[in-house]
Amino acid sequence: MTGTLKISDRQLEIIKAAGKILTTSGVSGLTIKNLAKEMKFSESAIYRHFTSKEEIIIALLEFLAKSMDERYTKAISSEQSPEEKFTTLFQNQFSFFKMNPHFVVAVFSDGLLEESQRINETILKIMGVKMKHLMPIILEGQQKKVFTNAIKPDELLHIVMGTFRLQMFKWRVTNFQFDISIEGDNMIQSVLMLIKTT
Numbered sequence: 001m002t003g004t005l006k007i008s009d010r011q012l013e014i015i016k017a018a019g020k021i022l023t024t025s026g027v028s029g030l031t032i033k034n035l036a037k038e039m040k041f042s043e044s045a046i047y048r049h050f051t052s053k054e055e056i057i058i059a060l061l062e063f064l065a066k067s068m069d070e071r072y073t074k075a076i077s078s079e080q081s082p083e084e085k086f087t088t089l090f091q092n093q094f095s096f097f098k099m100n101p102h103f104v105v106a107v108f109s110d111g112l113l114e115e116s117q118r119i120n121e122t123i124l125k126i127m128g129v130k131m132k133h134l135m136p137i138i139l140e141g142q143q144k145k146v147f148t149n150a151i152k153p154d155e156l157l158h159i160v161m162g163t164f165r166l167q168m169f170k171w172r173v174t175n176f177q178f179d180i181s182i183e184g185d186n187m188i189q190s191v192l193m194l195i196k197t198t
Helices: 009-029 032-039 045-046 052-074 083-099 102-110 116-142 153-171 182-193
Strands: none
Touching: 009 032, 009 052, 009 102, 032 045, 032 052, 052 083, 052 102, 052 116, 083 102, 083 153, 083 182, 102 116, 102 153, 116 153
């Protein structure tokens, strides 16, 4: 999906530093000047790698989409039951975000969505990666009569994604005050209880 993204080690360093600033100072704090200060670089050195703040945010989101795609592909095994796949997918997401909270800030920051249409499109790409991996799990669960067939697969997908999105948003606005892995596990079990047939 994002196979075209070629990122250098230096760009990755810049993305990580940008993520750190996003986490501590929000979108308004993410400026090329602050980034240069954080990295002990000159501003012109940053501009050699990225033309603008928008480019940095897009690269960060593109990197997230690509890494999510790769992680989910590796983590989910065809031998697992639909419930196990469902659990693995969300546990993988929570443990990744717990270690990299700046990505949560990038996806859930106020004002970020208004920044640009390109940023919006990249956030939609991240959602697309999630849907690409989650939809087959839901379909398989319904075919095997493990998950309810009373709700259409695409509606079930939206309900599940909305639930977890709200959980991530809550974690973000409480400034990461609770353990997302523990709360996330509870949420996985609750959602499975709701969508399972027995």
